[in-house]
Amino acid sequence: MSTGKSDVLQGTLDLMVLRTLESMGPQHGFGLAKRIQQISEGALELNQGTLYPALLRLEQKGWIASEWGTSDANRRAKFYKLTPAGRRQVTRESCDWERTVALMARFLRPAE
């Protein structure tokens, strides 16, 4: 990863979206994309458009739900929000991630 940027694994993007919706509440697609880029501080090679198939997948799994509404700038937009099942999914996957990260960290720690 010489460029310092990373491709996104599908599963990770899902979790990122869910986690963002959990912390920010209902969001439209553009808001989500911006927020994810902000948090990753440009470390993520993400075409914003990739977000939409991911949103559909999450909706099909019943983790998020969508609805047309009006944005702050009084513009029509489709808003996504977390469902109860999605909330449980965030908790579960966060735990998984933490465990994975902790495990990997143990392997990558310089030998003592």
Add this chain to the structure above:
Amino acid sequence: MSMLGKRVAALFRKRRLDGELQEEISIHLAMQEEEFRARGMSAAEARLRAQREFGGVTQIVEAYRERRGVAWVENTLKDLRYAVRGLARNPGFTAAAVLSLALGIGANTAIFSLVRNLMLRMLPVTRPQELVYLYRTGGWGRGFMSYPLYLDMAKRADIFEGAAARSGIWRSRFSRPESAGVEFAQTEYVSGNYFGLLGVKPAIGRLIGESDNLTPKGHPLAVLSYEFWRNRFSGDAAVLGATVVVDGQPLTVIGVAAQGFRGVEVEHHPDLWVPCMMYDGRIMNPGMNWVWALGRRHPGVSRERIQSVVDAVMQQHLTERYGKNNDADFRKSAFGQRLEVYGADAGISSLRFLFGKPLLVLMAVVGLVLMAACANLANLLLARGAARYREIALRFSLGATRARLVRQALTESLLLSLLGSGLGMGFAVWGQQAILGFLPSKTIDPFALAPDGPVLAFAVGISVLAAVLFGLAPAWRSTAVDPAAGLRGDGGRTTGRPVLRRALVVVQVALSVVLVSLAGLFGASLDRLRAVDVGFRNQNVLAFKLDCPAKWGHAQRQQVLDGFVDRVSRLPGVASVSYGFPGPFEMGRASASIRVPGSAATAAKSAEVASATVAPRYFETVGTRLLAGREFDAKDTKTSSSVAIVDEAFVRRFFPGVSAPIGRALSFDDSKPEGGERTFIVGVVQDIRHAGLREPSKPTVYSPVAQPQAMGGPSVLVDAQAPPAAVAQALRREMAKLSGEVVLTEPETIARHIDDSIFQERILAMLGGFFGVLALLLAAVGLYGVVAYGTAQRAREIGVRIALGARRSGVLWMVLRDALLLVSAGLVVGLPLAIAAARAVRAVLDGLPPAGLTMFASTGMVLLAVGTVAALAPARRAARMDPMATLRQE
């Protein structure tokens, strides 16, 4: 909208959803653009940057679409796998469910297929909805009319674009130059405009046209049906111009009708068409009814208008022909005739008149059966849903949505239903065959039973409907689960009584009440007919006719008949053989006008009686009791004194108070009050039911064959001990030795003829009984399930009661009482429905006995008994419960 709904809708609303995505993307781009501009970029630069950030729109849309489709297929496959696994795990449940559905769907499909064939299948002709046919009623037979009457109708160009005539479809002797032996073909005589009116085209050659039906005996032509051409002439075009002989008339084949056209009759199909003018008889005789009129009405002319014109033409026709007739009785019966106008879009059918209404009643009955099967299945699914409570709670807490679970449950229902309809199609084909087996063989040609498009669509349609009917409520109910409580153990289980399941049992009982009482009604109707004394005991007697060449005269026919009777009577195992016209089950066809000297009944005018001609030993052969005097014998010849045998009805009418009027006289010469030449009564026999089991016997005079009053083709009667098939074979062998030109019609037992005359009642009673029992069985299963579940749920309570000293019989009664309460609720709902249903059926079908109180009362008793039996096993289990074991388990 639910998730499930969204996905289903997505299938049908692709375009709209694509539009939605496009809109979402353009909003996204606009927002990004705005932001870049706010940072100070130029409009063009902002747009470019926004697009670059977003990535390729087309790829995104593609990926999105793919995802949308894939998920649907993926989920469906997953649901199907899950459903298959679930069903395979519970083979008992699956078998019960599939079987009850298969019976319900199979019954519906079988009846629908008959309804379709008999009433709904459109004729393959031009604009069939414009076609009507005229059906004659009111005496002298039904349906057919005379050729002059048809011509009067055809003149009415104000209502008809044209009107064609056709005879019935008659079995004819048929031969080709190269054929050996006797062959038969179905012949239909048609007017010259028949094919033109229908818009039927030739496959090869030409069809009969207007100029082919002008002068009697002047048009020796024939047109073949496509199937006949294929089967008998191997589709050889050389048939054009060939000569065939039909009932002794040589005819030239001029063409073959288009493939698929099989005439206008539903249940009989002609092999060849011949111009009406070639019909062997006095065509213009107004008393000879032998054609059906088929009209094409002008667009916009209503059926009512046609009826009123037809009525007027008929009145005029009758006045011209019979207005001056001196015989008041004759005039009355002539003017009693009427022509009824019916739509011919689905063809002409005599069977429809006989069987259409019973068939529609059966359609309603099988609809109820399917409802009962669905209620039963919903009940089973609810029971299973309750048993799967924890599994469902677990899946909820693992993140499944309710919509997802409902969808899964519905997939399972659909799978069950489709399995049921698969098996049901098998039942349907078999059931339809069985029903057709009940129809008199003469009423219908064998037809292909392979279910066609509409029938398959119907079967699939009702199975989907059934799946929704029985699947939706249980799917919804069993996913109403609080996951937390569900996982804790029994805490989440719904307490109290399973209301929905109990309601379903009540519905099942109510449906059974309706079906069982209808079955009772149909059974009573059949019983009433079966109780009628038909007037002959030997119902295993085989009856048949001899088919002689058309050109044979009376003497030649009689000679073969005598030779045949002589040979057969000497066959081993044949108890007796005789013959007569018209035959014991076709009586009433011939009549005579007589005077009875000394009788007040014929003092003023002659009387009409049924007449028959019988050979020696006739009554002995069929088993009719001879009440007085003797049968005819060899000494009753043409030259001996004229003699007759009469029946009881005759004695009652003409010799009231006389027990045996042997030696009294009657006269077939009705011109004078005291008659002319006298015929002396030598015997009295018991009444034979002439015109079916419902009609009382008419006064009848039997004459010896040597002194016939009227004689057509006689029925030969053979009383033999061997099985009918073996006897029939022996009979054919004897005839072959005697003459190669005479053929026996299919020998049938008299019992079969009687059955044929009441086939509607037999079918209704058989199917009604079958479905009544089926509904009872389903209700018993449902009741058993609910009671067993109830006692399992109340195990602790019952254990405590027993531990506290409740008597076992008390527990038994407690459970039974609950079951009987459900049955009673079902009776309260079902009995009024049953009474209404019986009334509706009686309004549709003729000749049903009134449904009395006793019938409904016994239906109620049957259901209470079935309910008791169904509840007894769980009740006894509850009463035998070991309280300690139960309490320990908790």
